[in-house]
């Protein structure tokens with residue numbers, strides 16, 4: 001996360017960063033020092049302050065509100081520019097970060113950075129895999145995974161300058177791993193509403209089955225408890241679309257999770273977290289220590305520079 005100095009021309013900066021992303025991902029940038037980029041991807045987003053400079057009514061223009069269980073230093077809230085660098089080869093990531101910061105030069109100041117990693121993938125269905133998170137549960141099962149769901153809930157359809165982009169929310173959470181580990185497996189499963197080993201909802205079926213939120217035990221208790229994360233965060237319970245969640249395990253500044261969600265309506269995130277704030281069994285194990293949202297810019301190529309639809 002970086003901030004822009006006052007008076008910096010945003011359009012040229014983004015165009016240059018986009019050009020550097022093209023040469024870095026193609027493996028032709030001397031700053032890679034000969035390392036193969038492999039599956040390197042770079043995702044660039046602009047923070048609410050910059051979006052508001054263009055048009056305060058655009059998606060991504062509003063700052064995230066505060067939520068419960070936050071201990072966020074001013075430095076770790078928000079920011080003007082998100083540069084998310086992902087690569088299978090962990091060595092590539094800091095080298096690409098250095099190259100992009102070098103490209104931006106003294107036009108930006110680094111605000112905060114966080115490295116994280118994903119666990120190995122577990123098959124969910126024929127076209128989807130998801131890793132376990134630091135609490136041992138398979139994470140990333142439910143989301144906009146079909147093209148129709150992506151069109152509906154992930155990509156911005158408009159207005160024209162942002163069409164094809166999306167909104168990203170980042171939340172760094174410290175997790176109380178020792179306390180979670182003292183729970184029995186059944187109690188851990190009740191926190192999420194899924195089986196820890198298989199990812200199957202506590203209402204049964206397969207890992208890919210929709211949870212049956214109405215299913216009860218013979219004595220009338222919900223199979224998926226009232227405060228289970230699965231129920232509190234379920235899109236139909238909250239009344240929002242699906243968010244694409246990609247979370248990363250972290251070990252500094254403390255053990256936890258870097259939560260990232262992508263959605264085409266910020267209310268998908270804010271309404272879900274508001275509902276979690278009012279009684280999700282998972283929340284007491286979390287303390288949020290960084291928070292930000294960004295408009296992820298639509299795709300670009302040599303002819304259509306990064307950010308050109310917004311910053312002329």
Ligand code: HEM
Pocket residue numbers: 133135137138139140141142171173175192194211229230231233234235243245257259269272273276282286
């Ligand atoms: C420590 C933090 C968190 C952890 C460890 C966590 C983990 C999980 C796990 C294991 C699942 C079930 C499997 C799956 O569908 O991927 C899940 C579901 C979900 N989580 Fe989280 N989550 C966290 C925070 C959040 C936050 C902050 C939000 C959004 C505000 C969120 C939104 C969701 C949603 C929408 C689902 C899908 C629910 C459904 O429809 O079944 N989670 N999460």
